Amino acid sequence: xxxxxxxxxxxxxxxxxxxxxxxxxxxxxxxxxxxxxxxxxxxxxxxxxxxxxxxxxxxxxxxxxxxxxxxxxxxxxxxxxxxxxxxxxxxxxxxxxxxxxxxxxxxxxxxxxxxxxxxxxxxxxxxxxxxxxxxxxxxxxxxxxxxxxxxxxxxxxxxxxxxxxxxxxxxxxxxxxxxxxxxxxxxxxxxxxxxxxxxxxxxxxxxxx
Amino acid sequence: xxxxxxxxxxxxxxxxxxxxxxxxxxxxxxxxxxxxxxxxxxxxxxxxxxxxxxxxxxxxxxxxxxxxxxxxxxxxxxxxxxxxxxxxxxxxxxxxxxxxxxxxxxxxxxxxxxxxxxxxxxxxxxxxxxxxxxxxxxxxxxxxxxxxxxxxxxxxxxxxxxxxxxxxxxxxxxxxxxxxxxxxxxxxxxxxxxxxxxxxxxxxxxxxx
Amino acid sequence: xxxxxxxxxxxxxxxxxxxxxxxxxxxxxxxxxxxxxxxxxxxxxxxxxxxxxxxxxxxxxxxxxxxxxxxxxxxxxxxxxxxxxxxxxxxxxxxxxxxxxxxxxxxxxxxxxxxxxxxxxxxxxxxxxxxxxxxxxxxxxxxxxxxxxxxxxxxxxxxxxxxxxxxxxxxxxxxxxxxxxxxxxxxxxxxxxxxxxxxxxxxxxxxxx
Amino acid sequence: xxxxxxxxxxxxxxxxxxxxxxxxxxxxxxxxxxxxxxxxxxxxxxxxxxxxxxxxxxxxxxxxxxxxxxxxxxxxxxxxxxxxxxxxxxxxxxxxxxxxxxxxxxxxxxxxxxxxxxxxxxxxxxxxxxxxxxxxxxxxxxxxxxxxxxxxxxxxxxxxxxxxxxxxxxxxxxxxxxxxxxxxxxxxxxxxxxxxxxxxxxxxxxxxx
DNA sequence: AATGAATGAGAATTCATTCAT
DNA sequence: CATGAATGAATTCTCATTCAT
Numbered sequence: 001x002x003x004x005x006x007x008x009x010x011x012x013x014x015x016x017x018x019x020x021x022x023x024x025x026x027x028x029x030x031x032x033x034x035x036x037x038x039x040x041x042x043x044x045x046x047x048x049x050x051x052x053x054x055x056x057x058x059x060x061x062x063x064x065x066x067x068x069x070x071x072x073x074x075x076x077x078x079x080x081x082x083x084x085x086x087x088x089x090x091x092x093x094x095x096x097x098x099x100x101x102x103x104x105x106x107x108x109x110x111x112x113x114x115x116x117x118x119x120x121x122x123x124x125x126x127x128x129x130x131x132x133x134x135x136x137x138x139x140x141x142x143x144x145x146x147x148x149x150x151x152x153x154x155x156x157x158x159x160x161x162x163x164x165x166x167x168x169x170x171x172x173x174x175x176x177x178x179x180x181x182x183x184x185x186x187x188x189x190x191x192x193x194x195x196x197x198x199x200x201x202x203x204x205x206x207x208x209x
Numbered sequence: 210x211x212x213x214x215x216x217x218x219x220x221x222x223x224x225x226x227x228x229x230x231x232x233x234x235x236x237x238x239x240x241x242x243x244x245x246x247x248x249x250x251x252x253x254x255x256x257x258x259x260x261x262x263x264x265x266x267x268x269x270x271x272x273x274x275x276x277x278x279x280x281x282x283x284x285x286x287x288x289x290x291x292x293x294x295x296x297x298x299x300x301x302x303x304x305x306x307x308x309x310x311x312x313x314x315x316x317x318x319x320x321x322x323x324x325x326x327x328x329x330x331x332x333x334x335x336x337x338x339x340x341x342x343x344x345x346x347x348x349x350x351x352x353x354x355x356x357x358x359x360x361x362x363x364x365x366x367x368x369x370x371x372x373x374x375x376x377x378x379x380x381x382x383x384x385x386x387x388x389x390x391x392x393x394x395x396x397x398x399x400x401x402x403x404x405x406x407x408x409x410x411x412x413x414x415x416x417x418x
Numbered sequence: 419x420x421x422x423x424x425x426x427x428x429x430x431x432x433x434x435x436x437x438x439x440x441x442x443x444x445x446x447x448x449x450x451x452x453x454x455x456x457x458x459x460x461x462x463x464x465x466x467x468x469x470x471x472x473x474x475x476x477x478x479x480x481x482x483x484x485x486x487x488x489x490x491x492x493x494x495x496x497x498x499x500x501x502x503x504x505x506x507x508x509x510x511x512x513x514x515x516x517x518x519x520x521x522x523x524x525x526x527x528x529x530x531x532x533x534x535x536x537x538x539x540x541x542x543x544x545x546x547x548x549x550x551x552x553x554x555x556x557x558x559x560x561x562x563x564x565x566x567x568x569x570x571x572x573x574x575x576x577x578x579x580x581x582x583x584x585x586x587x588x589x590x591x592x593x594x595x596x597x598x599x600x601x602x603x604x605x606x607x608x609x610x611x612x613x614x615x616x617x618x619x620x621x622x623x624x625x626x627x
Numbered sequence: 628x629x630x631x632x633x634x635x636x637x638x639x640x641x642x643x644x645x646x647x648x649x650x651x652x653x654x655x656x657x658x659x660x661x662x663x664x665x666x667x668x669x670x671x672x673x674x675x676x677x678x679x680x681x682x683x684x685x686x687x688x689x690x691x692x693x694x695x696x697x698x699x700x701x702x703x704x705x706x707x708x709x710x711x712x713x714x715x716x717x718x719x720x721x722x723x724x725x726x727x728x729x730x731x732x733x734x735x736x737x738x739x740x741x742x743x744x745x746x747x748x749x750x751x752x753x754x755x756x757x758x759x760x761x762x763x764x765x766x767x768x769x770x771x772x773x774x775x776x777x778x779x780x781x782x783x784x785x786x787x788x789x790x791x792x793x794x795x796x797x798x799x800x801x802x803x804x805x806x807x808x809x810x811x812x813x814x815x816x817x818x819x820x821x822x823x824x825x826x827x828x829x830x831x832x833x834x835x836x
Numbered sequence: 837a838a839t840g841a842a843t844g845a846g847a848a849t850t851c852a853t854t855c856a857t
Numbered sequence: 858c859a860t861g862a863a864t865g866a867a868t869t870c871t872c873a874t875t876c877a878t
Contacts, residue, residue, distance in 0.1 A: 034846080046848090158383050159400070166378060166379030169379055243873080256837090256839055257838055452869085580814075583797065585793035592789075612825045661850080662853085663850090673860080677854085
């Protein structure tokens, strides 16, 4: 579906290693996964893993994180760009979030449940910083004219993001943890409506009309 | 302030150990923290740590998790019970979330950033299950009559929770990670208003039209 | 015999480890000796070795080097101080060199055959620097007045040392390597006479008288 | 200058490998140098190194040792043969030692500081044995008639060698280790005079005449 | 209750060596 | 002759846990 798959599913050694590592990380956590485990699952030798990922387990985790996050963010930005209206963009992004999590459950588990904390300094900070910057730049570029036009409220970036994606993210976490059993996308209507209510610049007129 | 402090701040050995362990966990993660590290920070001997927490590191982490979560949840329920209106309850709970995170930053980091994923089997599952059940029971008990009265919408539990707390949780994560620099509570008005908009049973106009 | 033995022969764990390590180092070199080998020979566990020598193999080697060198140097200085004449001091130092090598063959092998080169940065540089400085200071203090009195020639320090100890050192190396089979001390007369010939301040008068 | 250079300086692959290996060996020791390090420094591929030196690292080290030692010994014997008197031979050999070390510092480091100890089984024992035998045979052949004529004292081989070369060797070691900063050859006069004093068969007549 | 030496299983990592291309 | 991916044995080192004092 995205560039992620290109790497993750390839028959190449690096690809096999990534696929095996993702499964293991999701099952036991990064710290709880040994190189030996990755070796067993991937069929590669220890030396081969180090050959392709000189930084060892951390490098493997970093590659997964970066690939996964990039795929998620690309989808997010594409959803915005493909939408025909501001409201559509806000809502499609929510839907993309839910859809992506559902379709890449393990990768989402890895990125959203495991990759955050300290000690799990999972990614090559440098590269990660770069792709995050690019993402936020793209999102802000989409929002700016719409804020100027009054279609979107002028909120601090992080508060805006929290209102937009927070509920979906929270629900997704529970779903990824197995504590929610219905399909995530069942909540798409409810969550995208809430997102629009929270970000929309003219709630009154819209509703009164 | 809460039961947490009772244990965490006491001059007792167990208390010193918990304080030291929390700092280490937040800095290096649970898996990245060795007993030796806790020993060094706490001043207790290895043997003493095992004496007070027979399960070792996991037991220490579990105790922290349970104590912390209980304190958070108690505050949440107290906020609901102390509120004079449904809207007040919904909004006070949001404020409590933000306030508690701000006032217990390390504990919040431990619980909300670290404790989630697999491999970080942080808590004595049994006990944890129990206090979570009690918490959700209390929250639902507060909500049920209000749903019945039409003051709150009738949403699936997890969707309701996500709309209510999701944005605050999302913002809190960023704040705990150092990516948000203004005081969390600055966003209390915005986030509690959004929560009420999302949960409120009478956006009358919307449905009446 | 010296402080070395105190440590090396003690029934203490650290002592057992040092004794075992010395034997292994002499047999296979430092780089060619594994921790596992030291463990097997000493009876201590791997953990115990690291407990007593936190720097691992290098720390063990460093301790041996420092202990051994100190014992050698103490004997050297004592020989000088105990001599009743300048000539006696020069000659007794030569004899001490040969005797010490003969009586501490393995330690001498470790220090004089193994410890020198790069990659075998065997000793805690700091401490080593200190004991070497102390040694050379003591030797120079003994020589200075005798140089002033014309009993010893005024040579650059290193040239003087080379003439004094060089032949004994060279012979000792061959003996330690097994390429010389007679007792080292058999050569004491020849080598100490040569040393005095090389260092003595008044070769002419002495011989002419 | 010698056969050494022929091999070491050639633009040939084997030559590049030897040059790179020598630098690495001197810097990290033989055991501390990996094939990968030699590959990086030489520009050759791993496979190429094995192609030219089927025995791997040990073969490279052995070649260096044999080449270097042969060059040193050839110079030594040439110095003896080229001298016009017994005294000249003894003294020129000393000077050759100092000169050779100065002019082949890294090779000297490799041979005199590293190659000695156990665990550094540096050379193809067979070949080494052979060239050493040839060398000592040549030196003894030069000495024999002069001992018979009373020009040289009749000393045990190793004692004679020690008196002859020991001081130069000792000084050279310190110089190679960077603990002596003046040019080695500055000490040539002093050290060759001492060598002659120690080996000379008729010190009395010589001086009395 | 407290201490810290001892243990040994387990993890990460390196490296010489082979071999197909 | 040259290349470099692949292998897996070997090594170093860490750590949770126990236990005698």
